[in-house]
Amino acid sequence: MWALLSTSLSCLLDAIPEPTLFTTSGSPLAKKDSPISIFSSKMEAQSPRMVPVVEEAHHQDLNKRILIALIVASTLLVGIVLFLSCCWICRLRKSRACSAKSKSNDVPMLDKLNSLRMAEKNGSVAAMEYHLLQAATNNFQEDNFLGEGGRGCLYKACFSEKLLAAVKRFEGEEQDIEREFENELNWLMKIHHQNIISLLGYCIHGETRFLVYEMMQNWSLESQLHGPTHGSALTWNLRMKIAVDVARGLEYLHEHCNPPVVHRDLKSSNVLLDSDFSAKLSDFGLAVTSGIQNKYIKLSGTLGYVAPEYLLDGKLSDKSDVYAFGVLLLELLIGRKPVEKISPDHCQFIVSWAMPRLADRSKLPSIVDPVIRDTMNLKHLHQVAAVAVLCVQQEPSYRPLITDVLHSLIPLVPLELGGSLRITEPVPLALPSRR
Structure with a gap:
């Protein structure tokens, strides 16, 4: 741009005619046969005082041309600057428009991610x-x-x-899917x-x-006990911690929900474990309100965990969950599945x-x-x-309330794992994770 401006200025200056120079002696530097030179010589001879006036007029004319x-x-220069500015502004606007369009396409995705993060923090859905x-x-x-x-x-x-999560895709008969999906959604909200x-x-x-749950890094109790590791990651203290966590979850359903809730499908695959092996109850598709008319309750559950009175007579109560918890406690203690096919x-x-x-x-x-054999206090083993x-x-009437079960197990769990047991030997804090 500056090169163009310099070239233009040079051309304009070159177009200005060079002035005719005079000497005080009256000898012209221009050609002798020029009429203007002859006339000037004559005028110079006749009026010597006019030379400064002509020179001053010529300088004024030169200044005007330069101006x-x-x-x-x-x-x-101003025109070039304005032109370049307009080009830059147009390009900037176009770039912003493209960026805004791109961002507008990402807004739903970002909004959903943000809402999911907020749901994780605030307990909303x-x-x-x-x-x-x-x-x-x-x-x-x-x-x-x-x-x-x-x-x-x-x-x-x-x-x-x-942000990791677990997505459950419902499959099966349409009526059952819709009913269990709505039931679980309503309860967990x-x-x-x-x-x-x-x-x-x-x-x-x-x-x-689909339902989207918080991610549980160690997956389920079933996969830990009966999967490839065969319970090797679960020490005696961790097993007791899991039992106490499950009992606390059931106590909340039975004693603190209004109206009380019966889970109806408590089993090891529905007990999920986080990175610290803290247990959480899941799968509330079959959960019902405690105390409703038995004739309206469809027989559901998993063989081996279903209480006999519910299986035979259709009678369901919070004691049905207590029975399933007892089976779960046996799994933790013995390391075997609730039902095993021997032939x-x-x-x-x-x-x-x-x-x-x-x-x-x-x-x-x-x-x-065998994984935990001889690793626990014998008195605690008898109590469990x-x-x-x-x-x-x-x-059912012979079974304890889940609150009584919880109070019996808490003293067997070390303080570091959420119980009330004070022990002298250190509790292993480096808990292995399932990959």
């Missing part, structure tokens, strides 16, 4: 869009498959580097407790239903197998899970066995 050249150059779940689970690829829960499969969802899974969001996509035509139930052995204190240590025996009594 005009500067004005033209300045105008040209966000309505999610299907494409967001699809992207977070990589279109529900097998690599993100976590396992099967009641009425559906669960997938790991990565919404951001710091109302229930908030440290030992009950937090619901972050939900999604309705055509006929498919093509015969299954063995953990309750019927364990009951005679639990009553014999001399045989009790031999049936304990006694609680389990009471919980799985055939007659």
